[in-house]
Amino acid sequence: AQSVTQLGSHVSVSEGALVLLRCNYSSSVPPYLFWYVQYPNQGLQLLLKYTSAATLVKGINGFEAEFKKSETSFHLTKPSAHMSDAAEYFCAVSVQGAQKLVFGQGTRLTINP
Amino acid sequence: EAGVAQSPRYKIIEKRQSVAFWCNPISGHATLYWYQQILGQGPKLLIQFQNNGVVDDSQLPKDRFSAERLKGVDSTLKIQPAKLEDSAVYLCASSFLIAGGRSGNEQFFGPGTRLTVL
Numbered sequence: 001a002q003s004v005t006q007l008g009s010h011v012s013v014s015e016g017a018l019v020l021l022r023c024n025y026s027s028s029v030p031p032y033l034f035w036y037v038q039y040p041n042q043g044l045q046l047l048l049k050y051t052s053a054a055t056l057v058k059g060i061n062g063f064e065a066e067f068k069k070s071e072t073s074f075h076l077t078k079p080s081a082h083m084s085d086a087a088e089y090f091c092a093v094s095v096q097g098a099q100k101l102v103f104g105q106g107t108r109l110t111i112n113p
Numbered sequence: 114e115a116g117v118a119q120s121p122r123y124k125i126i127e128k129r130q131s132v133a134f135w136c137n138p139i140s141g142h143a144t145l146y147w148y149q150q151i152l153g154q155g156p157k158l159l160i161q162f163q164n165n166g167v168v169d170d171s172q173l174p175k176d177r178f179s180a181e182r183l184k185g186v187d188s189t190l191k192i193q194p195a196k197l198e199d200s201a202v203y204l205c206a207s208s209f210l211i212a213g214g215r216s217g218n219e220q221f222f223g224p225g226t227r228l229t230v231l
Contacts, residue, residue: 009153036222043117043204043222044156090155099144099208100169101220103155 002027002093006104014112019063019078021107023091026072033074034092034101035065044090050074061085086111115139117223119205125229131193134226138186138207144168146220147180147190148204156204162188192228200230 007022025031032051036044048059055067061084065076074091088108092101118137126132138145144163148156159178161169165185173180177196182188192199206220 004155041224041227043224044206045222046219049219092155099218100146100158100161101156103157105153106155 002102004091004093004104006091006107008107010108012110013081016080019081021076021089023074024072025093029095031093031095035076036090038088081111083111117205117207117221119223119226123227126195128197128230129194133189133191134203136188136205139221142207142209144208145188146206150202150204195230197230202227
């Protein structure tokens, strides 16, 4: 079975600082990996996804993530945080033949002025 | 392109009452999902439909939860009777199934229905 662990339920950074949200996965077969963002009282929006092409994936709003098989990680980064990045971020995994997503617990990102 | 529509957005009921949620997916999306998101947790899949057939309902509490997608388009999720622990946001999502069933397809989420059971 697949699972995802997000390290840190709450991350706080200053505006302009580097954002790093950590995600480790467990899967017995090659995974597909996703990062979603959720703003208050809204549904989830896809930031980026890894589907076995390039290991460095660029997404919307300046975010990117790198798939590292040896570390079973898919950490999300953004070079310079903006106030509008404050939200809940979810890492998720799926595998071919099973389209369902298995989500991590989420990380709440707070941006300090 | 219109997104995934859900109604109602908010619902408050007493325990042991019944409640139903409605979802209309993006036009042309064959696959529809219902997730339960408890406060402070990630979404958990309840049921997955492909057209009007159930693909996965392994985590659906079938003694009280039911869902249908009769015409392969919109869907209804029902809880009867509700318990306090059912308080959560219920998210509907849809995706376009590429021929061959490759995973990695993006799921598009609706705004959710926030259920409070008193």
